[in-house]
Amino acid sequence: xxxxxxxxxAFWYDFVVGDDWLVAVGVVASLFLTYELSRTxxxxxxxxxxxxxxxxxxxxxxxxxxx
Amino acid sequence: MGSGxxxxxVFLACAxxxxxxxxxxxxxxxxxxxxxxxxxxxxxxxxxxxxxxALGPAVSDVPxxxxxLVVGALLLVFGLQWLRKAILRASGHxxxxxxxxxxxxxxxxxxxxxxxxxxxxxDWYGFTLSFKGVLLEGLEVVFIxxxxxxxxxxxxxxxxxAACAVAVIATAGVxxxxxxxxxxxxxxxxxxxxxxxxxxxxxxAEGAGAHWPGSDTSLLALIPAIGAFALILVAVMRASVGRxxxxxxxxxxxxxxxxxxxxxxx
Numbered sequence: 598x599x600x601x602x603x604x605x606x607a608f609w610y611d612f613v614v615g616d617d618w619l620v621a622v623g624v625v626a627s628l629f630l631t632y633e634l635s636r637t638x639x640x641x642x643x644x645x646x647x648x649x650x651x652x653x654x655x656x657x658x659x660x661x662x663x664x
Numbered sequence: 665m666g667s668g669x670x671x672x673x674v675f676l677a678c679a680x681x682x683x684x685x686x687x688x689x690x691x692x693x694x695x696x697x698x699x700x701x702x703x704x705x706x707x708x709x710x711x712x713x714x715x716x717x718a719l720g721p722a723v724s725d726v727p728x729x730x731x732x733l734v735v736g737a738l739l740l741v742f743g744l745q746w747l748r749k750a751i752l753r754a755s756g757h758x759x760x761x762x763x764x765x766x767x768x769x770x771x772x773x774x775x776x777x778x779x780x781x782x783x784x785x786x787d788w789y790g791f792t793l794s795f796k797g798v799l800l801e802g803l804e805v806v807f808i809x810x811x812x813x814x815x816x817x818x819x820x821x822x823x824x825x826a827a828c829a830v831a832v833i834a835t836a837g838v839x840x841x842x843x844x845x846x847x848x849x850x851x852x853x854x855x856x857x858x859x860x861x862x863x864x865x866x867x868x869a870e871g872a873g874a875h876w877p878g879s880d881t882s883l884l885a886l887i888p889a890i891g892a893f894a895l896i897l898v899a900v901m902r903a904s905v906g907r908x909x910x911x912x913x914x915x916x917x918x919x920x921x922x923x924x925x926x927x928x929x930x
Contacts, residue, residue, distance in 0.1 A: 635873030
């Protein structure tokens with residue numbers, strides 16, 4: 598039973614999070630920051646593309662180094 | 665986003681998943697038993713239909729802003745993972761997705777198993793191989809249909825696009841009775857990665873309370889911008905393969921990629 602639960606959890610982790618957990622954490626954190634920024638008078642739309650421009654190369658660098 | 669863009673985005677994403685599911689069903693049918701593989705596929709499609717019927721109306725009832733936040737986050741994570749793999753593959757840091765190779769490996773694994781009858785299913789292994797393959801790839805199709813469809817208030821059109829993609833790929837698979845290696849799967853994955861990332865960025869930011877300049881039309885800038893950025897990253901990563909030590913990294917990447925190819929979803 599425990600092994601099946603572990604396999605079930607592993608499936609969903611792999612399905613949602615994938616190869617690099619930092620990407621998922623980065624996306625959630627940047628959405629939270631976008632929300633906080635949107636409550637001020639400063640435009641918030643630029644934050645997510647900026648995080649993406651930093652996160653993707655960093656994740657690629659981690660991926661290439663690991664292999 | 666217009667209806668045409670919704671249709672194209674869903675069609676491409678679902679076609680990629682359908683190619684992978686078709687390869688698994690073909691391997692199960694060829695190596696084991698076509699009847700069991702077909703029953704497995706039909707069983708998985710029935711489960712997926714129940715999931716869509718159960719979740720479709722529920723997803724439609726979620727307030728748009730909350731839906732866009734959750735869907736945007738998931739699409740962005742999915743899109744970045746797809747794009748990451750596609751860039752690593754295109755730059756030589758990871759082996760290309762090879763349906764011929766995957767088909768051969770699954771064929772070899774399936775042939776080595778003992779045949780066992782279970783109820784109406786002549787071969788249980790062929791059934792489960794086909795059922796699991798279609799169910800797992802199909803779950804991604806369901807996710808894409810529900811998220812794109814619900815965000816655009818047109819789950820029906822998204823479902824039609826997915827059905828068209830599955831029908832086209834399945835027909836091609838049945839016609840050739842071999843893996844669909846001529847489908848430019850790696851290129852399609854690159855494009856789908858860009859689209860998922862762009863839509864995820866757009867909806868995620870909107871769901872979090874941001875307002876895009878130009879509203880929906882900002883997607884017309886976002887998609888090519890992410891595409892151009894991804895191509896630049898491919899060029900930079902490719903250059904790093906040429907540097908001292910880079911070849912070793914690339915060779916290790918190719919070997920690791922080839923080993924992982926069979927078990928990999930997208």
